[in-house]
Amino acid sequence: MSAAAIKTVQEIVLQTPSAIPLFESLGIDYCCGGERTLAEACARAEVDEPEVSGRLARLNNPPHSPELFLTIPLSLLVRHIVEAHHVQAREQLQLLSLLGARAVRTAGARHPRLYRIREQMADLADEFSVHMLKEERVLFPYIERLDESAASHMRLPLHSFRGLGIQLRVMRHEHDVTTQLADALASALAQVLSESASSSHERQQPCAAVRELAEAFETWRKALHLHLHLENNVLFPRAERLEEELALGR
Ligand SMILES: [Fe+2]
Ligand SMILES: [Fe+2]
Numbered sequence: 001m002s003a004a005a006i007k008t009v010q011e012i013v014l015q016t017p018s019a020i021p022l023f024e025s026l027g028i029d030y031c032c033g034g035e036r037t038l039a040e041a042c043a044r045a046e047v048d049e050p051e052v053s054g055r056l057a058r059l060n061n062p063p064h065s066p067e068l069f070l071t072i073p074l075s076l077l078v079r080h081i082v083e084a085h086h087v088q089a090r091e092q093l094q095l096l097s098l099l100g101a102r103a104v105r106t107a108g109a110r111h112p113r114l115y116r117i118r119e120q121m122a123d124l125a126d127e128f129s130v131h132m133l134k135e136e137r138v139l140f141p142y143i144e145r146l147d148e149s150a151a152s153h154m155r156l157p158l159h160s161f162r163g164l165g166i167q168l169r170v171m172r173h174e175h176d177v178t179t180q181l182a183d184a185l186a187s188a189l190a191q192v193l194s195e196s197a198s199s200s201h202e203r204q205q206p207c208a209a210v211r212e213l214a215e216a217f218e219t220w221r222k223a224l225h226l227h228l229h230l231e232n233n234v235l236f237p238r239a240e241r242l243e244e245e246l247a248l249g250r
Contacts, residue, residue, distance in 0.1 A: 001039060002053040009041045010034030010233045014070060018059050020229070024222055026052065031228035032172070032179050069234045074147040074242065077235055078140045085227035086132045092220040093125040099213040106209040110199070111192045114210070117185060121217075124181050131174045135231075139167055143239045149246055164243045168236045175228045182221050189214040 004012065009030050012019050023030045027045045038056075042049040069077050100118040108114050142164070148154075193214055196207045 002050060004053040004056055005039040005042075005049050006037050008034060009036055009038060012038060012056065013229065014233060016056065016059060019056055020226065022052075022055060022059065024225060028052070029179070029225075031225040031232060032176050034229070034233045069230060070238070073151070074235070074238060075144045077230070077238075078143055078147075081227070081230055081235065082136060082140065085223070085230070086136065088223055089128065089132065089220070089227065092216070092223065093128065096121055096213070096216055096220060097125060099209070099216050103207075103209040103213045107192075107196070107207045110207075111195060111210065113188060113192055117188050117192070120181065120185055120188075124178065124185070127174075128178055131171070131178070135171065139171065142167075143235070146239060146242050146246060150242055164240055168240065172232060172236070175232060179224065179228065182217075182224060186214075186217060186221060189217055 009023070009028065013023070013030050013034070020030060022028075023041075026047050028041045028047070029036075029044070030041075033041060033044070036044070038052065039049050042052050069080070100114075100121050104114050104118050189210070192210055193207075196210055
């Protein structure tokens with residue numbers, strides 16, 4: 001077993017951000033399963049661990065810097081998550097809704113499974129939009145207050161601590177649920193595409209609307225992984241440490 005095999009996936013992506021596209025291409029979960037060792041993560045993704053470790057070692061050759069977001073102030077990190085990831089997620093979910101409706105319209109009769117896919121996508125979009133709002137209205141303002149207190153060396157009164165641990169457990173659980181549903185939808189879309197490819201009717205006229213929907217969904221899913229990685233692996237652990245330091249008056 002290689003030295004990398006016993007590192008956690010989280011440690012690897014924080015030290016070597018260029019591992020992220022490699023993990024993404026191999027189906028290794030680095031956003032919600034960051035606490036698993038590389039060996040465990042490879043076993044789950046059914047990929048060969050020594051082969052992955054070899055590719056990781058080769059990634060170290062180009063210059064790379066550790067995850068920038070480990071050092072910038074938490075309020076800047078929060079702002080980046082909202083302005084880059086939340087804004088992008090809302091735009092992508094809106095696009096998926098349009099593409100889903102078009103796919104049902106043009107190919108629903110041949111692929112009735114598309115009706116269910118569109119319904120599940122709408123549920124996922126609603127739930128994830130509520131999740132982002134909870135972060136923006138409750139969790140992130142609290143983290144920003146922690147950051148301001150630390151910057152101004154102010155000690156927070158004990159009653160102002162709201163038990164970040166419970167809030168983060170809920171957020172992490174919602175991340176897990178979202179990624180599982182997204183994985184299931186990606187498989188369902190792949191199945192429709194393969195049915196479409198094997199149908200004699202569509203071989204001459206491939207279903208462009210379904211293909212476009214599947215591609216846009218994949219783009220959203222990759223962006224989701226990066227978004228949740230920044231929260232699960234960077235923002236949440238840093239915020240928990242800061243809250244503890246402020247509570248202890250360090
Ligand atoms: Fe978020
Ligand atoms: Fe989140």
